[in-house]
Amino acid sequence: MxxxxxxxxxxxxxxxxxxxxxxxxxxxxxxxxxxxxxxxIFEANGRLAFTTDSYVVNPIFFPGGDIGKLAICGTVNDLSxxxxxxxxxxxxxxxxxxxxxxxxxxxxxxxxxxAKEAEVSIITGDTKVVNHGQADKLFINTSGIxxxxxxxxxxxxxxxxxDKIILSxxxxxxxxxxxxxxxxxxxxxxxxxxxxxxxxxxxxxLEASLKIHCLRDPTRGGLATTLNEFAEQSKVGIVIQEDxxxxxxxxxxxxxxxxxxxxxxxNEGKLVAIVEPNDADKILAQMxxxxxGKDAAIIGEVISEHPGRVIMKTKLGPSRIVDxxxxxxxxxxx
Amino acid sequence: MKFIDEYQNSELATKLAQRIADxxxxxxxLMEFCGGHTHAIMRYGIRQxxxxxxxxxxxxxxxxxxxxxxxxxxAIAIAHLPGVIITTFGDIIRVPGxxxxxxxxxxxxxxxxxxxxxxxxVEIAKxxxxxxxxxxxxxxxxxxxxxxxxxxxxxxxxxxxxxxxxLLKLTPPVMKTLLDxxxxxxxxxxxxxxxxxxxxxxxxxxxPRNYGVACxxxxxxxxxxxxxxxxxxxQVESGKPQVEIAYRRGVKPxxxxxxxxxxxxxxxxxxxxxxxxxxxxxxxxxxxxxYQHFDADKAFPDLxxxxxxxxxxxxxxxxxxxxxxxxxxxxxxxxxxxxxxTPEKPVGPCMVSSEGACAAYYQYGASxx
Numbered sequence: 001m002x003x004x005x006x007x008x009x010x011x012x013x014x015x016x017x018x019x020x021x022x023x024x025x026x027x028x029x030x031x032x033x034x035x036x037x038x039x040x041i042f043e044a045n046g047r048l049a050f051t052t053d054s055y056v057v058n059p060i061f062f063p064g065g066d067i068g069k070l071a072i073c074g075t076v077n078d079l080s081x082x083x084x085x086x087x088x089x090x091x092x093x094x095x096x097x098x099x100x101x102x103x104x105x106x107x108x109x110x111x112x113x114x115a116k117e118a119e120v121s122i123i124t125g126d127t128k129v130v131n132h133g134q135a136d137k138l139f140i141n142t143s144g145i146x147x148x149x150x151x152x153x154x155x156x157x158x159x160x161x162x163d164k165i166i167l168s169x170x171x172x173x174x175x176x177x178x179x180x181x182x183x184x185x186x187x188x189x190x191x192x193x194x195x196x197x198x199x200x201x202x203x204x205x206l207e208a209s210l211k212i213h214c215l216r217d218p219t220r221g222g223l224a225t226t227l228n229e230f231a232e233q234s235k236v237g238i239v240i241q242e243d244x245x246x247x248x249x250x251x252x253x254x255x256x257x258x259x260x261x262x263x264x265x266x267n268e269g270k271l272v273a274i275v276e277p278n279d280a281d282k283i284l285a286q287m288x289x290x291x292x293g294k295d296a297a298i299i300g301e302v303i304s305e306h307p308g309r310v311i312m313k314t315k316l317g318p319s320r321i322v323d324x325x326x327x328x329x330x331x332x333x334x
Numbered sequence: 335m336k337f338i339d340e341y342q343n344s345e346l347a348t349k350l351a352q353r354i355a356d357x358x359x360x361x362x363x364l365m366e367f368c369g370g371h372t373h374a375i376m377r378y379g380i381r382q383x384x385x386x387x388x389x390x391x392x393x394x395x396x397x398x399x400x401x402x403x404x405x406x407x408x409a410i411a412i413a414h415l416p417g418v419i420i421t422t423f424g425d426i427i428r429v430p431g432x433x434x435x436x437x438x439x440x441x442x443x444x445x446x447x448x449x450x451x452x453x454x455x456v457e458i459a460k461x462x463x464x465x466x467x468x469x470x471x472x473x474x475x476x477x478x479x480x481x482x483x484x485x486x487x488x489x490x491x492x493x494x495x496x497x498x499x500x501l502l503k504l505t506p507p508v509m510k511t512l513l514d515x516x517x518x519x520x521x522x523x524x525x526x527x528x529x530x531x532x533x534x535x536x537x538x539x540x541x542p543r544n545y546g547v548a549c550x551x552x553x554x555x556x557x558x559x560x561x562x563x564x565x566x567x568x569q570v571e572s573g574k575p576q577v578e579i580a581y582r583r584g585v586k587p588x589x590x591x592x593x594x595x596x597x598x599x600x601x602x603x604x605x606x607x608x609x610x611x612x613x614x615x616x617x618x619x620x621x622x623x624x625y626q627h628f629d630a631d632k633a634f635p636d637l638x639x640x641x642x643x644x645x646x647x648x649x650x651x652x653x654x655x656x657x658x659x660x661x662x663x664x665x666x667x668x669x670x671x672x673x674x675x676t677p678e679k680p681v682g683p684c685m686v687s688s689e690g691a692c693a694a695y696y697q698y699g700a701s702x703x
Binding site for chain 1: 338342344347348370373376377378379380382383556676677678688696697698699
């Protein structure tokens with residue numbers, strides 16, 4: 001039984017140490033983590049951003065990523081969306097007894113790869129093992145700290161009349177990739193999760209212009225929910241154009257089949273920016289240089305009418321309200 | 335994407351809308367039977383494209399919405415039995431019954447699983463031989479053939495712990511009932527696309543013949559619906575109502591023979607209880623003698639009786655889902671709409687189901703128009 005997680009791996013004794021030292025440290029190694037003290041100690045100057053998120057995705061491996069990649073990207077992106085440069089992350093794993101060590105290794109290797117890509121260090125962590133059935137294979141929590149450059153002022157409440165809305169690429173890829181893998185929905189789509197760290201894209205955007213007012217990554221709830229949050233927080237109206245929103249063919253087909261509206265489907269490597277109109281083209285051009293922003297497009301603008309409301313001009317011309325997602329996305333019957 | 339984009343072309347839509355406006359001289363009222371049509375009409379803003387003379391009403395074509403409270407109560411009662419796994423499609427789990435919902439039962443510990451294909455329910459039954467796996471079979475002629483196929487498969491493979499609670503309903507009989515009731519005067523019906531793929535267009539012939547009402551079967555893309563409205567307006571204006579298919583790529587007049595055969599193999603026609611309408615004769619499908627082993631109604635007879643006898647059924651106060659399903663009222667005419675009743679806290683089924691008229695009106699902001 002050397003190839004699975006045992007309850008003893010969570011006992012705090014020898015096996016626990018072995019788990020950390022053999023399964024995590026070799027991949028995530030850095031001077032701060034290697035000390036294995038009770039806290040990581042570091043210096044930081046300036047305004048700090050701090051965020052946390054837990055990841056319980058099922059299945060843990062999916063086309064385009066896995067729970068490890070997701071856990072790093074999610075927290076890196078949350079920091080990036082406040083304009084911060086992400087520096088340090090914590091990593092906490094809750095593992096179900098019986099989970100395969102091989103799969104754990106795959107997840108940790110994936111964490112290593114994406115942390116390198118995003119240039120962030122994991123400087124503290126924890127592992128717990130719970131009885132079979134008390135967790136679903138593997139849950140991960142990550143927290144992160146980043147530094148916000150002095151001139152940056154980004155908040156969901158900063159949108160102003162006339163601002164342009166930029167979307168960094170195609171929507172719905174992550175949600176459809178996950179759904180295609182779920183039990184009971186085994187259809188094959190050539191869709192991969194867009195899961196990616198966005199900190200470099202944000203840094204490039206801020207290089208192009210500091211007049212970025214709002215930034216957010218439209219994860220669960222999709223584009224529609226993020227735009228509604230902006231409209232509410234900033235007390236402005238938002239108008240978007242359906243035909244300007246980039247959507248992959250596979251996502252479009254899967255959504256048609258299941259009766260989903262892609263604007264409600266989750267993303268993990270996309271952002272929505274609300275920016276000063278005069279700088280919009282400059283920012284867009286810069287975004288297109290980055291792989292994560294190659295399909296970026298201006299999809300709409302901020303207006304003073306109907307504050308709190310998002311309106312979409314449909315492909316056919318008429319307008320309709322875009323509401324937040326309510327409840328869960330369920331496929332249609334008929 | 336070839337097979338969708340060409341049906342969403344805005345230039346063609348504008349031209350079609352113009353043609354409808356040119357044709358339409360007098361006010362007419364059309365009913366889109368199917369919830370999928372209501373959804374598409376709201377999503378693409380089709381009500382704004384057609385002239386004011388054309389009024390659209392939603393019909394009873396949302397399978398979740400028309401599931402009777404008593405049937406839901408029965409499903410919930412079965413869910414609470416020990417050793418039972420309930421499997422079902424999507425939003426039915428959220429619909430409130432008299433006192434609870436399947437979702438509530440799930441939170442209380444009942445094993446309820448949403449499947450995307452009924453074949454997965456058969457697989458669940460195979461994987462759990464010691465449990466009774468019951469599929470809550472809601473839907474119209476669209477879902478009936480696959481449910482029939484699953485029962486045939488279960489019999490062939492001797493999956494003895496698989497049962498179906500058949501709440502399946504038929505569309506032409508309920509259309510007849512609505513026309514007989516005459517509560518709302520209709521000039522034309524937007525015929526259900528997916529249902530007609532199965533049953534064809536012949537079963538609707540009585541609509542123009544006996545009631546003088548036009549009937550055009552439509553697909554679900556915006557251009558399909560506009561073309562259907564155009565044909566309906568043309569028929570009403572010329573005073574020559576008939577059954578037409580404006581969804582030729584999907585529907586043949588004779589329907590799908592194989593699907594109909596599998597339905598006939600497993601089901602027999604019976605009366606059915608429709609929420610908001612009541613018992614409609616000859617409008618339901620129940621499992622026949624040959625396949626009775628798989629009939630949840632027979633496998634759990636005591637419970638069915640108890641649910642019926644106790645007469646628990648209770649409709650929420652002020653909810654006008656019944657009127658809305660009969661086309662007597664639009665969601666905007668319900669006092670609860672958007673205030674007490676929202677998708678987060680739905681009072682009636684029309685707000686729960688994504689195919690429900692209230693949910694479509696709410697989601698796409700009908701009040702904004």
